[in-house]
Amino acid sequence: MDDLYKELCEKATELMDIGSAAAVLGWDQQVNMPPGGAEARGRQIGTLAKIAHETLINPRIGVLLEKLAPFEAEKGYGSKEASIIRLARREYDKAVKVPPEFTGRMSVAQSECFDIWLKARPANDFAMVRPSLENVFGLCAEYSDFFPGYEHPMDPLIDNNDYGMKASDIRSIFGELRKQLVPMVDAIDSQEPADDTFLRKNFDADKQIVFGKSVVEKYGYDFNRGRQDIAPHPFTISFSVGDVRITTRVRPNFLGSALFGTLHEAGHAMYEQGSATELDGTPVRGGTSIGVHESQSRLWENIVGRSRPFWQHYYPGLQGDFPEQLGAVPLDKFYRGINKVQKSLIRVEADEVTYNLHVMLRFDFECDLLTGKLKTSELPDAWNDRMEADIGLRPSTDSDGVMQDIHWYNSIVGYFQGYTLGNIMSAQFYDAAVMTHPEIPEQIGQGEFATLHAWLKENIYRHGRKYTASELLERATGSSLEIGPYMKYLKTKYGELYVL
Ligand code: ZN
Numbered sequence: 001m002d003d004l005y006k007e008l009c010e011k012a013t014e015l016m017d018i019g020s021a022a023a024v025l026g027w028d029q030q031v032n033m034p035p036g037g038a039e040a041r042g043r044q045i046g047t048l049a050k051i052a053h054e055t056l057i058n059p060r061i062g063v064l065l066e067k068l069a070p071f072e073a074e075k076g077y078g079s080k081e082a083s084i085i086r087l088a089r090r091e092y093d094k095a096v097k098v099p100p101e102f103t104g105r106m107s108v109a110q111s112e113c114f115d116i117w118l119k120a121r122p123a124n125d126f127a128m129v130r131p132s133l134e135n136v137f138g139l140c141a142e143y144s145d146f147f148p149g150y151e152h153p154m155d156p157l158i159d160n161n162d163y164g165m166k167a168s169d170i171r172s173i174f175g176e177l178r179k180q181l182v183p184m185v186d187a188i189d190s191q192e193p194a195d196d197t198f199l200r201k202n203f204d205a206d207k208q209i210v211f212g213k214s215v216v217e218k219y220g221y222d223f224n225r226g227r228q229d230i231a232p233h234p235f236t237i238s239f240s241v242g243d244v245r246i247t248t249r250v251r252p253n254f255l256g257s258a259l260f261g262t263l264h265e266a267g268h269a270m271y272e273q274g275s276a277t278e279l280d281g282t283p284v285r286g287g288t289s290i291g292v293h294e295s296q297s298r299l300w301e302n303i304v305g306r307s308r309p310f311w312q313h314y315y316p317g318l319q320g321d322f323p324e325q326l327g328a329v330p331l332d333k334f335y336r337g338i339n340k341v342q343k344s345l346i347r348v349e350a351d352e353v354t355y356n357l358h359v360m361l362r363f364d365f366e367c368d369l370l371t372g373k374l375k376t377s378e379l380p381d382a383w384n385d386r387m388e389a390d391i392g393l394r395p396s397t398d399s400d401g402v403m404q405d406i407h408w409y410n411s412i413v414g415y416f417q418g419y420t421l422g423n424i425m426s427a428q429f430y431d432a433a434v435m436t437h438p439e440i441p442e443q444i445g446q447g448e449f450a451t452l453h454a455w456l457k458e459n460i461y462r463h464g465r466k467y468t469a470s471e472l473l474e475r476a477t478g479s480s481l482e483i484g485p486y487m488k489y490l491k492t493k494y495g496e497l498y499v500l
Contacts, residue, residue, distance in 0.1 A: 001068070001070075001071045004064055004067050004068055004071070005068060005071060005081060005085075007064060008061070008064045008065070008068060008084070008085065008088060009084060009282065011055070011058070011060075011061055011064070012084060012088050012281075012282055012283055013281040013282065014055060015052060015055050015056055015283075016281050016282065016283065016285070017281070018048055018051055018052045018055060019048075019052055020239040020240065021048060022045050022048040022049060022052070023237055023238075023239055024239055025041060025044055025045050025048070026045060026237065027237050027245060028041075029041050029045075030231045030232070030233070030235070030247070031229045031230075031231050031247060042111065046107060049107070053095065053100065053103060054100075056091060056092060056095045057092070057095050057096050057100075061088070061092050062092060062096070065085065065088065065089045065092060068085050069085075071085070072085040072086065078466065078467075080278055080279065080282075080284070080466075083284045083465075083466040084282045084283060084284055087282075087283040087284050087465055088283050090163075091283060094147075094160075097146045097147060098143065098146050099146075102139075102142065102143070102146075105139065106139050106143070106411065109132070109135050109136055109139050109411065110136065110410060110411035112132055112135075113129065113132035113133060113135065113136050113409050113410070113411065114406075114409055114410050114411075116128060116129045116132050116409075117129050117132075117403065117406070117409035117410075120403060121399050121403045121404075122399065124397045124398055124399045124403075125398075126379075126380050126398040126402060126403060129403070129409065130376050130377065130379075132409075133376050133379075133408060133409065134376040136408065136409070136411050136413075137366075137369045137370060137376065137408075137413070139411070140153075140157060140370060140411070140413045140414075141153050141370050141371075141372075143156065143157070144156045144157060144370070147159075150166075151166055151167065151168055152166065152167035152168065152367065152370075152371075153370045153371060154166075154167040154366065154367050154370055154413075154414055155167055156414075157370075157413050157414025158170070158414040158417065159414075160414065161289065161290040161414055161415050161417075161418055162289045162290055162291045162417060162418055162421060162469060163288070163289055163468055163469070164468045164469065164470060165291075165417070165421075165469075167367055170363065170417045170421075173421075173424070173481065173483065174356075174359075174360050174363065174417075174420065176483055177356060177360075177420070177424070177483050177486075177487075178356075178357070178360060180483070180487050181353065181356060181357065181490075182357075182390075184353060184490065184491070184494070184500060185341070185343070185353055185354055185357065187498070187499070187500050188341045188353065188494065188498045188500070189341075189342075189343055189392070191498050191499060193340065193342055194336040194337055194339070194340040194341070194497070195333065195336070195337060196336075196337035196338070196340045198325060198326060198329045198333075198334070198337060199254060199255045199256055199337055199338070200253055200254055200255075201253070201255075201324075201325040202252055202253060202325070203252060203253075203254075203255050203322055203325060204252070204322075205250045205252055205258075207321050207322070208250055208255065208258045208259065209228075209248065209250060209258065209262075210321075211259065211317075211318060211321055212228075212248065212258055212259050212262035212263070213228060213262070215262070215263065215305075215314065216246075216262055216263065216266035218447060218449060219263070219266055219267075219270065219300060219304075219449050219453065220270055220449060220450070220453035221246075221266040221269055221270050221273070222273055225241070225242045225243060225244060225273055226243070226244045226245055226246065226269055226273065227245050227246075228245070228246050228247065228248060228262070229245065229246075229247050229248075230247065230248060230249065230250065231247035231248070231249065232249060233247075233249065233406075234246070234247050234248050234249050234261045234262075234264070234265050235247055235265065236265045236268035236269045236272065236297075238269070238272040238273075238286065240280050240281070240285075241272075241273060241275050241277055241279070241280045241285065242280070244269045244272040244273045245269070246262070246265035246266060246268070246269050247265065248261050248262045248265065249261060255322075255325075256338065260301050260305060260306070260338075263300050263301040263304075263305040264297045264298070264300070264301040265297065266297075266300060267296045267297035267298065267299060267300035267301060268287075268293055268296060268297045270296065270300070270453065270456070270461065271287050271292075271293060271296040271297075271456075271460065271461050272286060272287065273461075274456070274457045274460075274461025274462055275461060275462065275463075275464040276462045276463075276464065279464045279466075283465065284464045284465050284466055285464045285465070286464055286465055287464075287465070288463070288464070288465045288466075288467060288468060288469055288472060289418065289421075289468070289469040290415060290418025290419075290421075290422070291417070291418045291421030291422050291425060291469050292422070292425060292460070292469045292472060293418070293422065294418050294419050294421065294422020294423070294425075294426075295421075295422040295423075295424075295425035295426040295428075295429055296422075296426070296429075296456070296460070297422070298422050298423055298426040299426040299429060299430055299456075302352055302426070303426055303427070303430050303489065304444055304449070304452070306338055306339055306352070307441075307444060307493075308335055309441055309442070309444045309445030310444050310445070311331060311334065311335055311338075312331065312445050313444070313445055313446060313447040314447065315331050315334060336497055339351070339352070339493070339494075339497060341353045341354065341494065341497075341498070342354070343391045343392050343393055344391070344393070345387070345391075345393055345395050345400045345401070345404075346400065346404055347359070347362075347404065347405060348405075352423070352490065353490060353494060354391065355419070355420075355423070356419075356420045356423060357390045357391060358391075359416050359417065359419050359420040360390075360420070361383070361386050361387070361390060362405070362407075362416040363416050363417050364386075365379065365382065365383070365386075366408070366413050366414065366416070370413070379402050380398050380401060380402050383395070383398075383401050383402040384401055387401065421469075421481070423486060424481060424482075424483055424486045425469070425473060425481065426486070427485040427486035427488070427489040428473060428477045428479070428481075428482070428485045428486070429456070429459075429460065429473075429476060429477065430485075430489075431477070431485045432459070432476055432477040432478070433452055433455040433456065433459075436455060437451045437452070437455060439451065440452050440455075459472075459475070459476040460472060460476060469481075
């Protein structure tokens, strides 16, 4: 049995290595590569993806998984061995159901749609990209049909990102959240907006980077096992426990972009760096779901990084770095400014309170596009109507409406829900950490994060993908997914800033 297990591990590591090699190429593509490299790089990444797929669907893996079932049962669910076998099986079972011919068509459709979107968005020409988008949604529906027995065609797509969740689960959580959020947004919107003009002065880019780095280093992001680079779209990418990188975008005329972007990506990165070393090179390393990943980035970005105690500690230093811009802005005004709530058109620029409404709209539309209830030709109007109804603003262009996010145009469907699940879970995890260590908020006020980081590492990071999101929540917080702690967090924080 040990030999079979060893053989499976070797194959799994090979697969992880191919994936990491492709990830290095992808990192380079976004950070260093000259534009002339684009075509060949696309092909190189495609070749590795093909090799990975062939390696994964090797029938020998199926044989090993079957023979190892008794060994898996004997080792027990939480063991490293059983977890590796279970995760390998999950990926193998999925991969063998999807014919390579389909994967090829999907990848062509994906790059075609993405390329057209790159031109259609700046030209505000949805009609240009509509046929490709329709093709993408058609293929996504076809993908779901490889997994018969689903309740909703979104379910198999959601499963790839937030394993174990179904569209119906998400609908019921979102419905409940929406009922509480909408009145809150309306109440805030009827009041005097916060002033955040001081964030939009000119801020030296290098100084912004240095400040962000100093914070995330203190958070616990390990630069010996990571690095930070500049990229047009911020992201985190990991090749192993020993190499987890972040990127940041700096805007000289907006302080919030690099600062909060860095805190966010560092949250993702610390999760990846925190996988137990024994999980490196196995399918168990990394984050267990998009929702849990986002819970970690948002916890460090928002719950910690936009809190008053945090800025009581850090603001004098920031003022010292930017005396002309911030010297005359008192802490209280700064705190209100970075937590300004305002109805806006663009999801990635939305504040904590309105953000989830942007997610719900996308989730509902992708569900309806998959079933055919909504046609791509009806999408722009449907989008604008819903924005008007939910956010009170009607986009004047499709570029700022239905074409603003890369996801669908890059064949990523069934992903958006993870952002809101992350917001909800971030409050549950943080509450549980503070319950065990009530000194955490005070420590944040002193710029000390070791206790919080250690709790997250112990209860979340080190497990990698061993437990599903709901198992992890249950283990770490003692409860299942619930919106109570998140709503309490929002009501407490924004109740102090606005009359609610
Ligand atoms: Zn994120």
